[in-house]
Ligand SMILES: O=C(O)CCC(=O)C(=O)O
């Protein structure tokens with residue numbers, strides 16, 4: 001098995017639309033390599049207008065600048081489905097030493113469940129000053145383009161299609177810098193601690209501040225410099241790297257303008273019998289003195305979807321990494337075949353206050369909604 005790579009690959013998404021099949025095959029081969037060996041990669045030439053991306057980040061900034069009172073009106077605590085605003089330090093305040101304690105504010109704004117759920121509906125309809133609904137629509141990555149080609153990526157063609165998808169889960173995050181006087185990060189400096197995403201695929205847009213880090217299969221939190229041979233950005237890094245070790249680099253999925261960062265999640269890992277491993281990642285509060293804004297879109301199975309048992313071809317299984325070291329504990333990983341059961345457990349761990357407000361655990365250990 002080849003050694004795990006220390007570069008985050010950059011994939012040219014436009015190859016997928018090429019009329020030359022060799023381009024398409026190249027893209028698929030690179031995608032397979034990126035998903036198998038790194039679990040994290042950038043895409044460029046994705047077709048989403050830069051103006052829309054800028055507007056999206058601006059919109060998130062505008063949202064986070066609203067008063068705590070305004071944001072509090074759509075606080076997550078009001079939603080049994082873990083939708084809505086979480087303020088800076090909420091998890092840190094509740095469990096300062098817990099690994100889930102971190103310093104960021106978040107606003108998951110897509111409704112998770114169909115049907116009448118008053119708070120989710122309120123969040124969806126909320127009249128947020130300066131918010132332009134068209135930007136939301138435009139910024140969702142054009143996945144259907146990839147889907148239309150239906151290429152076999154590592155022997156799981158058709159498999160993902162057997163799992164019913166939920167609505168894309170759209171979140172805006174703000175990470176204050178270390179030393180922020182008002183929103184002081186917890187001392188360990190984690191904007192969000194080591195974790196794997198729960199679902200299939202995460203497509204992340206980030207501003208230019210940086211702080212996202214990736215853990216390699218050998219357990220190191222390393223330098224993930226993008227590998228773009230023809231790009232001047234990377235040439236700068238390469239020159240600096242000529243006689244230094246990787247670890248002297250900033251250990252970030254360094255922002256590259258006009259790219260998205262993509263990673264696979266635990267649902268994909270489970271579905272492929274851990275052949276494609278969801279990569280552990282974290283975000284550090286930065287020392288740059290500026291807020292960082294990120295906008296991940298999570299593509300997940302529907303909450304009530306059952307993950308099928310899929311036979312992964314032997315030649316693909318043979319490519320699976322023999323051993324992956326991760327800061328995420330095994331027992332926190334997808335154990336249940338119903339996707340939503342796992343997602344619920346994860347959300348309950350991260351948002352203890354929301355869980356305690358809406359749910360009780362019976363003596364036998366079952367969880368149910370509180371009455372009234
Ligand atoms: O903000 C980021 O860069 C990553 C966020 C993240 O990993 C998550 O919310 O799952």
Ligand SMILES: [Fe+2]
Nearest residue numbers: 195196197281
């Ligand atoms: Fe994540």
